[in-house]
Amino acid sequence: MTTFSTHEITNQPPPFEDLNLYTSDAALQEAVMREGGGHAARCLVAFGLVCGSADSQERARLANDNRPQLATFDHQGRRIDLVNYHPAYHELMQISCAEGLNCASWLYLTKREQDPVVDQQVARAAGLYLATQMEPGHLCPISMTHASVPVLLMQPSVAEIWLPKVVSRSYDARREPIEVKRSATIGMGMTEKQGGSDVLANTTSAEPLGGDGEYLLTGHKWFLSAPMSDAFLMLAQTAEGPGCFLVPAYLPDESRNGLALQRLKNKLGNRSNATAEVELQGAHGWLIGELGNGVKAMNEMVTQTRLDCAVSSTALMRQALALAIHHAEHRNAFGRKLVEQSLMVQVLADLALDVEAAVALVFRLARSFDRRQDEHAYAWWRFMTPVTKYWTTKIAPPFIFEAMECMGGNAYVEELPMARIYREAPANAIWEGAGNVLALDVLRVLQREPDIASVVMDDLADAVGDDPHLKAAYTRVQSILHEPRLLDGRARAFVEGLAVLAAGTILRSHAPAPVADAFIATRMGSLNRQTYGQGVDWADTQAILQRASPNR
Numbered sequence: 001m002t003t004f005s006t007h008e009i010t011n012q013p014p015p016f017e018d019l020n021l022y023t024s025d026a027a028l029q030e031a032v033m034r035e036g037g038g039h040a041a042r043c044l045v046a047f048g049l050v051c052g053s054a055d056s057q058e059r060a061r062l063a064n065d066n067r068p069q070l071a072t073f074d075h076q077g078r079r080i081d082l083v084n085y086h087p088a089y090h091e092l093m094q095i096s097c098a099e100g101l102n103c104a105s106w107l108y109l110t111k112r113e114q115d116p117v118v119d120q121q122v123a124r125a126a127g128l129y130l131a132t133q134m135e136p137g138h139l140c141p142i143s144m145t146h147a148s149v150p151v152l153l154m155q156p157s158v159a160e161i162w163l164p165k166v167v168s169r170s171y172d173a174r175r176e177p178i179e180v181k182r183s184a185t186i187g188m189g190m191t192e193k194q195g196g197s198d199v200l201a202n203t204t205s206a207e208p209l210g211g212d213g214e215y216l217l218t219g220h221k222w223f224l225s226a227p228m229s230d231a232f233l234m235l236a237q238t239a240e241g242p243g244c245f246l247v248p249a250y251l252p253d254e255s256r257n258g259l260a261l262q263r264l265k266n267k268l269g270n271r272s273n274a275t276a277e278v279e280l281q282g283a284h285g286w287l288i289g290e291l292g293n294g295v296k297a298m299n300e301m302v303t304q305t306r307l308d309c310a311v312s313s314t315a316l317m318r319q320a321l322a323l324a325i326h327h328a329e330h331r332n333a334f335g336r337k338l339v340e341q342s343l344m345v346q347v348l349a350d351l352a353l354d355v356e357a358a359v360a361l362v363f364r365l366a367r368s369f370d371r372r373q374d375e376h377a378y379a380w381w382r383f384m385t386p387v388t389k390y391w392t393t394k395i396a397p398p399f400i401f402e403a404m405e406c407m408g409g410n411a412y413v414e415e416l417p418m419a420r421i422y423r424e425a426p427a428n429a430i431w432e433g434a435g436n437v438l439a440l441d442v443l444r445v446l447q448r449e450p451d452i453a454s455v456v457m458d459d460l461a462d463a464v465g466d467d468p469h470l471k472a473a474y475t476r477v478q479s480i481l482h483e484p485r486l487l488d489g490r491a492r493a494f495v496e497g498l499a500v501l502a503a504g505t506i507l508r509s510h511a512p513a514p515v516a517d518a519f520i521a522t523r524m525g526s527l528n529r530q531t532y533g534q535g536v537d538w539a540d541t542q543a544i545l546q547r548a549s550p551n552r
C-alpha cells in the first residue's frame with residue numbers, strides 16, 4: 001500500500017482515552033472530600049476508570065450516531081409505540097444504574113443497603129459528573145428517575161408498589177408491566193404546546209375514575225424525554241386545580257396504557273436520548289399528593305434535576321477543557337508546543353478558572369441537598385439551586401466553544417467528542433427552568449421567603465473576609481437588593497453576581513492561591529471582558545494550568 005501513503009503523521013496528539021476521569025481531576029477530588037463525599041472515593045476511582053475508558057467513549061459515539069428510532073405500528077398495523085435504541089445506549093444505562101446514579105441517594109429507604117443517609121448526594125453528584133463525561137444523553141432518564149423518589153414518597157400507596165423497583169441498581173429495559181420487572185425508570189411530563197415554563201397554561205385534563213385516586217388523563221405532552229420509561233410523573237388539570245399523577249406504561253391488568261407516541265424530536269444534540277410528543281388518550285393516572293398541589297409536588301423533582309443540570313454542565317466544561325489542554329500539550333505550532341505559548345496558556349488557564357468555580361459551587365450545592373435539616377443548608381438548597389443552575393448552564397456553551405477553538409479544526413469534526421459536547425450544552429439551560437425563569441424563582445424567594453435569602457447573604461458576608469474584591473462584589477450584589485427596579489430590571493445581574501460571589505468565597509477558602517486570586521480578580525475586578533484569555537497575564541497561569549491538566 002506504500003503507493004497510497006502520502007505522508008508521515010508527526011504533529012497530532014495521541015488519542016485522549018483510557019484516562020481515569022476521577023484521579024486526573026484535582027478540583028473534583030478536593031470538592032468531593034471537602035463536601036462530605038469522601039466515603040465514596042474508592043468507588044469514584046473505579047468509576048472514573050470506566051467512564052474514561054476507550055470502550056465507554058466508543059459506546060457514547062455509537063449511542064449518538066445511531067439515534068433512537070420510533071416504531072409506532074407493527075407490520076400488521078397494530079400500535080406498538082416502541083422506541084428502539086442502539087445496544088450501546090442500554091450498556092450505558094446499565095453502567096450508570098449499577099453505579100447507583102438513578103437511586104444512590106435513596107438506597108437507605110429500601111433497607112437493602114445500609115448506606116449512611118448523609119452526603120449521598122455529594123457522592124452521587126460526583127458519579128454523575130464522571131458519567132456525563134462518558135455520555136450525557138442517557139443520563140436524562142437516570143436523572144429523572146433519581147429525582148422522582150421524593151415525589152413518589154408523597155403517596156404511600158404508589159410508593160409501596162414503585163419504590164422497590166425505582167430504587168434499584170439493576171437496569172431492566174424490557175417493555176413489561178412493573179410486576180414482572182426487576183427495576184423501573186420514571187420520566188416527567190409537564191411541557192405542553194401551550195406552555196413549558198408556564199405549566200398552569202396547560203390543558204391536559206384529569207377526570208376521577210373512582211374513589212381510590214385513579215384518574216383518566218386526556219391531552220398532549222409536547223416534550224416527553226425517555227418515552228420508554230416505565231411510568232411518568234405528569235401534570236394535568238382537575239376541577240380543583242393542577243394535579244400530579246403517576247402514569248404507568250402498563251396498567252394493573254397488564255394491558256398498555258393510553259400513551260400514543262406521535263413522533264420523536266429532531267434535536268440539536270442530546271441525540272442518544274429520545275424525546276417524544278405524546279397523546280394521552282384516556283391514559284390512567286394515579287394521584288400523587290393533594291389535588292391542586294401538582295406544581296408544588298413536581299417542584300421537588302424539578303429542584304433535584306436542576307442540581308443535575310448544573311453538575312452536567314460543569315462536567316461538560318471539564319471534559320472540553322481536558323480535551324483542549326491535552327491537545328495543546330501535544331500540538332506544535334510555529335516551532336513550539338501550544339501549551340508553551342503565552343496567549344494559549346492564558347486562554348486555557350482562564351477557562352480552567354471557570355471549571356474550578358463551577359465545581360466549587362455545584363458540590364457545595366449538592367451538600368445542601370444532603371443536609372436540608374440544617375437551616376443554612378436549607379437556605380442554600382432553596383436560594384442557590386436556581387442561582388447555580390443559571391450560572392453553570394449559561395456559561396457552558398461559550399466556554400465549550402472557546403475550548404473547541406483551542407483545538408482548531410479537529411474539534412469541529414465529528415470523530416472527536418467536542419462537537420457532540422457543544423451540541424449537548426444548551427439543553428441543560430433550557431430544560432428545568434431557562435434563565436429568566438430561574439431569575440424569577442430567585443426573586444420569588446426574595447419576596448416570599450426573605451429570611452431564607454438573608455441566611456445565604458449573611459453566610460456570604462462572613463465568607464468574604466478581608467478580600468477587597470470579594471468585599472466589593474458583596475456590596476454590589478447587596479446593593480441591587482435595594483434598587484426599586486430589581487423585579488423587572490436587575491434580576492439577572494443579581495443572580496449572576498451572586499453565583500460568581502459565592503464561587504469566589506469557596507475558592508478563596510479552599511482553592512490554591514493562584515486559582516482563587518485569578519478568579520476573584522478577573523470575575524469581580526474592574527476589567528471589562530467579553531471573551532476568555534484576558535486579564536490573567538499577571539497570574540500564575542502555569543500553576544493553574546498544571547493543576548487542570550488531565551495528564552498531570
Ligand SMILES: Cc1cc2nc3c(=O)[nH]c(=O)nc-3n(C[C@H](O)[C@H](O)[C@H](O)COP(=O)(O)OP(=O)(O)OC[C@H]3O[C@@H](n4cnc5c(N)ncnc54)[C@H](O)[C@@H]3O)c2cc1C
Pocket residue numbers: 187188189190191194195196197198223224225226267270275427430431432433434435436437438440
Ligand atoms: C432536550 C430537551 C428535553 C426535554 N424533556 C422534557 C421532558 O422530559 N418533560 C418535560 O415536561 N419537558 C421537557 N422539555 C421541555 C423543557 O422543559 C421546556 O422546553 C422548558 O421548560 C421551556 O419551556 P418552553 O419550551 O415552553 O419555553 P417557554 O416557557 O415559552 O419559554 C421561552 C423563554 O421565555 C422565557 N420566559 C418564560 N417566562 C418568562 C417571564 N415571565 N419573563 C421573562 N421571560 C420568561 C424563558 O426563560 C425562556 O427563555 C425538554 C426540553 C429539551 C430541550
